[in-house]
Amino acid sequence: MKIAHNFNAGPCVLPKEAINNAIEALKDFNGTGMSVIEVSHRSKEWGAVMDECRALWKELLHIPDNYHVLFLGGGASLQFLYVAMNLLENKAGYLETGVWAKKALKEAKGLGNAVAIASSADKTYSYIPKGYTIPTDLDYFHITTNNTIYGTEIHEDMDSPVTLVADMSSDIMSRPVDITKYGLIYGGAQKNVGPAGVVFVIVKEDILGKVSRYIPTMLDYRTHIEGGSMFNTPPVFSIYVMTQTLKWLKEFGGVEKMYKRNQEKAAMLYNEIDRNPLFVGTAAKEDRSLMNVCFVMAPGYENLQDEFMDFAKGKGMVGIKGHRSVGGFRASLYNACPVESVQALIDCMQEFEKKHSK
Numbered sequence: 219m220k221i222a223h224n225f226n227a228g229p230c231v232l233p234k235e236a237i238n239n240a241i242e243a244l245k246d247f248n249g250t251g252m253s254v255i256e257v258s259h260r261s262k263e264w265g266a267v268m269d270e271c272r273a274l275w276k277e278l279l280h281i282p283d284n285y286h287v288l289f290l291g292g293g294a295s296l297q298f299l300y301v302a303m304n305l306l307e308n309k310a311g312y313l314e315t316g317v318w319a320k321k322a323l324k325e326a327k328g329l330g331n332a333v334a335i336a337s338s339a340d341k342t343y344s345y346i347p348k349g350y351t352i353p354t355d356l357d358y359f360h361i362t363t364n365n366t367i368y369g370t371e372i373h374e375d376m377d378s379p380v381t382l383v384a385d386m387s388s389d390i391m392s393r394p395v396d397i398t399k400y401g402l403i404y405g406g407a408q409k410n411v412g413p414a415g416v417v418f419v420i421v422k423e424d425i426l427g428k429v430s431r432y433i434p435t436m437l438d439y440r441t442h443i444e445g446g447s448m449f450n451t452p453p454v455f456s457i458y459v460m461t462q463t464l465k466w467l468k469e470f471g472g473v474e475k476m477y478k479r480n481q482e483k484a485a486m487l488y489n490e491i492d493r494n495p496l497f498v499g500t501a502a503k504e505d506r507s508l509m510n511v512c513f514v515m516a517p518g519y520e521n522l523q524d525e526f527m528d529f530a531k532g533k534g535m536v537g538i539k540g541h542r543s544v545g546g547f548r549a550s551l552y553n554a555c556p557v558e559s560v561q562a563l564i565d566c567m568q569e570f571e572k573k574h575s576k
């Protein structure tokens with residue numbers, strides 16, 4: 219079988235163990251004689267998967283008892299609306315750190331008063347704004363902890379005087395998180411915890427029920443809390459693969475240990491970008507993402523971009539093209555991306571350097 223060094227931004231590389239367990243369960247789910255996609259979601263066998271998945275989330279991220287963990291459909295993009303629908307009464311504030319943050323803000327504006335408290339649009343979102351003050355009259359303050367497209371990341375769990383809401387689509391489970399600093403955390407699974415089709419939501423019980431608008435049943439977090447994420451048919455296969463991915467993470471040693479490896483992987487690649495005269499990083503150094511490493515050809519070597527892309531492809535690199543809005547290159551180093559793949563990309567950059575250095 220062909221081995222690819224998969225640096226796709228999402229959907230992305232998943233642990234082989236998770237894929238293999240999913241293949242087995244597609245054929246025969248826990249000795250039921252049926253596929254995991256054929257059993258009733260009301261069966262006790264399926265109920266056990268939901269319980270296991272929730273328990274893994276709680277254990278791996280040390281989620282306190284006054285928080286609920288939900289698994290929903292609709293993608294992280296629908297959560298942009300959910301958040302405002304459930305939490306926006308008077309005013310909401312957003313940290314505008316990229317396209318995803320802007321899209322989240324747009325949905326809130328459609329429902330009420332929502333503003334950007336700070337923005338890094340002036341420099342193509344290549345840094346995380348600092349030195350702003352979070353107003354105390356907000357219903358909530360929304361941040362995007364990792365900016366998948368620009369390769370910037372908020373590395374610390376910030377203190378906020380109002381409910382803190384975070385889109386953690388692309389860095390969830392990559393580092394330890396102090397859940398108690400947040401009112402709500404959400405994200406699409408397809409960046410670091412599973413396949414597309416399921417969204418995770420971690421929500422603190424007491425932030426809900428405070429808005430006066432009518433909330434459509436399916437868009438009300440309380441519906442899904444009461445229904446145990448099974449008010450309607452859940453995305454069973456996506457949840458199954460997510461569960462297997464989290465089991466793999468637990469067996470690896472958990473989020474704390476994964477964080478160490480993620481720091482090592484990112485340092486390897488950033489060191490090469492900083493050392494190699496042909497390449498240059500695009501994100502502000504102190505805000506560099508551990509998950510999405512963005513770089514371009516250095517000044518004087520811009521004409522080699524397509525050639526490097528072809529060269530890297532020839533060596534088995536997949537998915538290193540930068541997002542269409544920024545160009546250049548992006549290597550996504552999610553949890554399941556092996557150290558060997560990072561090394562293979564570095565080797566590739568060094569070989570290319572030998573071919574072309576002036």
Ligand SMILES: *Cc1c(COP(=O)(O)O)cnc(C)c1O
Binds near residue numbers: 228293365366387
């Ligand atoms: C990918 C991504 C999204 C969108 O996720 P969908 O599930 O495709 O809607 C939102 N936020 C961030 C930070 C992302 O990386």
